[in-house]
Amino acid sequence: xxxxxxxxxxxxxxxxxxxxxxxxxxxxxxxxxxxxxxxxxxxxxxxxxxxxxxxxxxxxxxxxxxxxxxxxxxxxxxxxxxxxxxxxxxxxxxxxxxxxxxxxxxxxxxxxxxxxxxxxxxxxxxxxxxxxxxxxxxxxxxxxxxxxxxxxxxxxxxxxxxxxxxxxxxxxxxxxxxxxxxxxxxxxxxxxxxxxxxxxxxxxxxxxxxxxxxxxxxxxxxxxxxxxxxxxxxxxxxxxxxxxxxxxxxxxxxxxxxxxxxxxxxxxxxxxxxxxxxxxxxxxxxxxxxxxxxxxxxxxxxxxxxxxxxxxxxxxxxxxxxxxxxxxxxxxxxxxxxxxxxxxxxxxxxxxxxxxxxxxxxxxxxxxxxxxxxxxxxxxxxxxxxxxxxxxxxxxxxxxxxxxxxxxxxxxxxxxxxxxxxxxxxxxxxxxxxxxxxxxxxxxxxxxxxxxxxxxxxxxxxxxxxxxxxxxxxxxxxxxxxxxxxxxxxxxxx
Amino acid sequence: xxxxxxxxxxxxxxxxxxxxxxxxxxxxxxxxxxxxxxxxxxxxxxxxxxxxxxxxxxxxxxxxxxxxxxxxxxxxxxxxxxxxxxxxxxxxxxxxxxxxxxxxxxxxxxxxxxxxxxxxxxxxxxxxxxxxxxxxxxxxxxxxxxxxxxxxxxxxxxxxxxxxxxxxxxxxxxxxxxxxxxxxxxxxxxxxxxxxxxxxxxxxxxxxxxxxxxxxxxxxxxxxxxxxxxxxxxxxxxxxxxxxxxxxxxxxxxxxxxxxxxxxxxxxxxxxxxxxxxxxxxxxxxxxxxxxxxxxxxxxxxxxxxxxxxxxxxxxxxxxxxxxxxxxxxxxxxxxxxxxxxxxxxxxxxxxxxxxxxxxxxxxxxxxxxxxxxxxxxxxxxxxxxxxxxxxxxxxxxxxxxxxxxxxxxxxxxxxxxxxxxxxxxxxxxxxxxxxxxxxxxxxxxxxxxxxxxxxxxxxxxxxxxxxxxxxxxxxxxxx
Numbered sequence: 004x005x006x007x008x009x010x011x012x013x014x015x016x017x018x019x020x021x022x023x024x025x026x027x028x029x030x031x032x033x034x035x036x037x038x039x040x041x042x043x044x045x046x047x048x049x050x051x052x053x054x055x056x057x058x059x060x061x062x063x064x065x066x067x068x069x070x071x072x073x074x075x076x077x078x079x080x081x082x083x084x085x086x087x088x089x090x091x092x093x094x095x096x097x098x099x100x101x102x103x104x105x106x107x108x109x110x111x112x113x114x115x116x117x118x119x120x121x122x123x124x125x126x127x128x129x130x131x132x133x134x135x136x137x138x139x140x141x142x143x144x145x146x147x148x149x150x151x152x153x154x155x156x157x158x159x160x161x162x163x164x165x166x167x168x169x170x171x172x173x174x175x176x177x178x179x180x181x182x183x184x185x186x187x188x189x190x191x192x193x194x195x196x197x198x199x200x201x202x203x204x205x206x207x208x209x210x211x212x213x214x215x216x217x218x219x220x221x222x223x224x225x226x227x228x229x230x231x232x233x234x235x236x237x238x239x240x241x242x243x244x245x246x247x248x249x250x251x252x253x254x255x256x257x258x259x260x261x262x263x264x265x266x267x268x269x270x271x272x273x274x275x276x277x278x279x280x281x282x283x284x285x286x287x288x289x290x291x292x293x294x295x296x297x298x299x300x301x302x303x304x305x306x307x308x309x310x311x312x313x314x315x316x317x318x319x320x321x322x323x324x325x326x327x328x329x330x331x332x333x334x335x336x337x338x339x340x341x342x343x344x345x346x347x348x349x350x351x352x353x354x355x356x357x358x359x360x361x362x363x364x365x366x367x368x369x370x371x372x373x374x375x376x377x378x379x380x381x382x383x384x385x386x387x388x389x390x391x392x393x394x395x396x397x398x399x400x401x402x403x404x405x406x407x408x409x410x411x412x413x414x415x416x417x418x419x420x421x422x423x424x425x426x427x428x429x430x431x432x433x434x435x436x437x438x439x440x441x442x443x444x445x446x447x448x449x450x451x452x453x454x455x456x457x458x459x460x461x462x463x464x465x466x467x468x469x470x471x472x473x474x475x476x477x478x479x480x481x482x483x484x485x486x487x488x489x490x491x492x493x494x495x496x497x
Numbered sequence: 498x499x500x501x502x503x504x505x506x507x508x509x510x511x512x513x514x515x516x517x518x519x520x521x522x523x524x525x526x527x528x529x530x531x532x533x534x535x536x537x538x539x540x541x542x543x544x545x546x547x548x549x550x551x552x553x554x555x556x557x558x559x560x561x562x563x564x565x566x567x568x569x570x571x572x573x574x575x576x577x578x579x580x581x582x583x584x585x586x587x588x589x590x591x592x593x594x595x596x597x598x599x600x601x602x603x604x605x606x607x608x609x610x611x612x613x614x615x616x617x618x619x620x621x622x623x624x625x626x627x628x629x630x631x632x633x634x635x636x637x638x639x640x641x642x643x644x645x646x647x648x649x650x651x652x653x654x655x656x657x658x659x660x661x662x663x664x665x666x667x668x669x670x671x672x673x674x675x676x677x678x679x680x681x682x683x684x685x686x687x688x689x690x691x692x693x694x695x696x697x698x699x700x701x702x703x704x705x706x707x708x709x710x711x712x713x714x715x716x717x718x719x720x721x722x723x724x725x726x727x728x729x730x731x732x733x734x735x736x737x738x739x740x741x742x743x744x745x746x747x748x749x750x751x752x753x754x755x756x757x758x759x760x761x762x763x764x765x766x767x768x769x770x771x772x773x774x775x776x777x778x779x780x781x782x783x784x785x786x787x788x789x790x791x792x793x794x795x796x797x798x799x800x801x802x803x804x805x806x807x808x809x810x811x812x813x814x815x816x817x818x819x820x821x822x823x824x825x826x827x828x829x830x831x832x833x834x835x836x837x838x839x840x841x842x843x844x845x846x847x848x849x850x851x852x853x854x855x856x857x858x859x860x861x862x863x864x865x866x867x868x869x870x871x872x873x874x875x876x877x878x879x880x881x882x883x884x885x886x887x888x889x890x891x892x893x894x895x896x897x898x899x900x901x902x903x904x905x906x907x908x909x910x911x912x913x914x915x916x917x918x919x920x921x922x923x924x925x926x927x928x929x930x931x932x933x934x935x936x937x938x939x940x941x942x943x944x945x946x947x948x949x950x951x952x953x954x955x956x957x958x959x960x961x962x963x964x965x966x967x968x969x970x971x972x973x974x975x976x977x
Binding site for chain 1: 568569570576578583586588589590592687688689690691692694695696722724725726802803805806808809810811812814815816830834854857858859862866
């Protein structure tokens with residue numbers, strides 16, 4: 004009897020499983036818009052990149068940009084999708100002032116691509132395969148600009164007709180962190196393809212999330228909410244964390260989740276209900292009669308296939324196999340295709356890949372990050388790094404001076420040899436000069452000398468450090484150590 | 498005969514022989530418009546520089562005055578589809594057909610009246626009021642290209658352009674006693690034609706005779722990279738098809754087109770026309786186009802669905818009419834949409850938008866729109882099958898002659914039925930021409946429709962020309 008008195012919730016919070024599916028909208032970086040000849044550029048004066056077609060003026064007709072299709076096919080292939088042999092568009096009908104035709108040309112029942120997948124690495128280093136439900140081509144809408152002074156809204160149509168690829172994952176992500184990892188993996192693949200800027204801040208990559216919870220192990224999905232208005236990958240993760248918590252609390256307190264769209268508010272760090280299923284649009288999709296369906300030729304598919312570069316996952320496996328990099332190192336290097344290129348170029352010049360990798364993932368990345376420099380734009384060349392590494396090998400630079408050299412090369416843009424010469428960074432291996440330094444140190448640090456003599460070998464390190472400081476890092480530390488030992492043992496003898 | 502009463506090819510002969518000038522022809526047309534358009538109301542506006550201040554260029558190859566239906570964009574000129582919602586809209590570009598006409602030296606006279614957005618069969622649904630039939634001003638000219646047909650029939654234009662979505666060129670041509678051609682879907686670019694139903698619309702010539710029809714189609718036809726639905730096929734020299742010879746041609750007569758509802762006088766005229774062609778050596782065969790009875794229903798599902806989407810852009814945001822109410826309970830945006838569309842669109846437009854929205858709505862799509870598409874395919878297959886054995890098909894253009902103004906305005910369904918013979922050509926994409934084939938007892942014109950295989954407009958011209966060479970009807974002019 005007693006056990007019935009306390010009513011437990013059907014499922015305690017810890018036993019809920021979160022289910023997330025992501026919809027990514029990617030602006031394709033084609034030269035012109037998807038259905039007209041206007042330039043596809045970001046950040047111009049409002050309404051300067053428009054024509055009668057993208058303005059949807061009466062009587063105008065869309066014509067498909069072949070490059071947008073090729074980019075879409077590239078994405079389809081990179082995500083190992085099935086490709087629909089016939090390209091067909093549909094109209095998605097709804098009213099909004101940024102949509103000049105009153106409908107968006109999109110794809111409904113026959114997306115360019117479907118049934119693909121993406122490998123991603125989770126935070127704990129596991130790889131996981133996430134299935135891609137579909138990916139389709141569509142046109143972007145314009146942008147509303149709110150004019151607070153006049154209490155009115157203006158429309159900028161520059162963005163109207165920018166090619167978009169919508170990439171929809173299966174609901175197979177089970178935590179906000181996994182969603183984040185998926186986005187990273189997707190972005191990396193897309194960056195390798197050179198089909199988009201993938202810049203969430205500029206809006207060239209946008210992400211909506213469908214999220215629901217269910218009892219762990221349960222088959223049926225819970226009622227989902229759709230989250231919008233996240234402006235960064237981190238915001239996606241934070242919004243999902245919030246929403247996951249909110250849903251658990253609602254269910255735990257006996258409430259029910261309502262199917263609705265919720266907007267993420269960055270400032271308030273909360274999601275706000277926008278519209279429920281009852282208010283949801285009926286988009287009245289139907290085939291776009293202005294664009295006749297057409298077959299994708301085998302020749303086009305072959306041509307696009309040939310243009311696909313080595314993708315992150317293949318590169319990762321090759322780097323681990325071919326260069327014997329650790330998975331950790333390989334992952335860092337392939338996470339930016341420019342770093343990967345840099346690395347490979349270095350390996351052509353220098354045989355010790357581990358050493359290249361240590362320099363690349365260590366000092367070089369640190370110094371670039373400190374300077375907010377991007378691998379894509381630096382003048383620093385693989386030859387430069389290899390020169391520095393070789394000089395260390397040949398005792399011409401100390402490790403410290405090598406790092407200093409690197410900094411100055413990055414700052415000044417001068418070549419490695421001139422930096423070493425002009426800043427006097429060359430390692431001093433001239434024993435008479437080094438002996439002078441050691442003599443000074445022995446005079447100045449009698450107590451340390453005493454410790455060394457008493458057999459405290461580690462105190463030698465202190466003196467070597469002081470020698471490096473005195474020489475501004477240029478002294479050859481190995482030789483310094485040898486000289487100290489020799490001198491002290493000599494004195495001992497004397 | 499006055500210059501404006503001649504055909505384009507007759508005028509071109511006179512021009513070639515230096516017996517007239519483009520200026521004289523244009524003056525004759527403008528004078529005629531001044532005299533008679535008060536009664537006919539074929540035009541809704543004349544082109545700003547058509548009144549004579551701009552001399553037509555002397556070396557233009559075909560400097561013939563032409564009337565343009567008010568749904569074809571002309572750069573800088575108001576183009577309104579005879580709808581209040583497009584009030585003040587001036588396209589910043591020329592339709593492809595207008596570009597081609599301008600290159601040929603055409604003199605654009607003005608914009609002709611039409612049913613709002615081409616929704617109608619009588620030109621009564623125009624925000625400018627109805628056009629009158631030049632043969633009897635109490636009657637409608639047909640529609641929706643009623644202004645263009647009436648302008649040509651009253652010699653207020655030498656020829657004109659119309660658009661045909663379900664019969665909008667052929668039915669008014671039939672009612673007004675002129676020649677109207679709906680080309681194969683894709684033969685003429687739709688770029689710059691303000692869309693009614695994109696998968697059905699075609700621009701085509703309305704002319705006084707078949708030779709002019711062939712000439713004008715030659716000017717406007719051809720592939721256009723701006724229209725993905727236009728066909729990338731060469732355009733033949735249609736004047737080569739103008740031969741007085743139908744010997745050995747096999748022509749079908751669909752039994753489904755001669756059932757109840759057809760005016761006996763129309764039936765007699767068609768039978769007489771068949772006899773003329775038989776005497777010239779054509780053979781006639783009764784055929785069945787089994788899905789004919791579903792054509793009208795199919796058409797009103799497909800066409801209104803597309804129209805409901807095509808007209809969504811008239812929202813008051815960018816161009817045309819914009820209205821607000823003073824109702825503060827409504828959000829300003831929704832209020833603008835509602836007021837603009839309420840004030841700007843006429844009843845028939847609203848009716849069709851509602852019909853189309855309904856058949857595309859979730860829960861109804863499969864039963865209406867999708868089924869409509871399937872039946873459309875069946876109707877097309879009927880024609881494909883028939884044309885395996887035939888060169889052409891002959892039917893009446895409309896079941897009756899022109900009806901009285903106001904007679905059908907309160908009965909949309911009976912209005913819709915005046916297109917029953919023309920709709921199938923749009924649904925199946927094939928070309929069809931309407932030519933005059935006689936008069937009723939009260940002197941109203943009757944039209945004969947000829948249909949052919951896709952892109953075989955030449956066959957239409959050949960049969961129509963042969964008929965015309967052996968009959969007097971095309972020489973008749975309306976008694977204004």
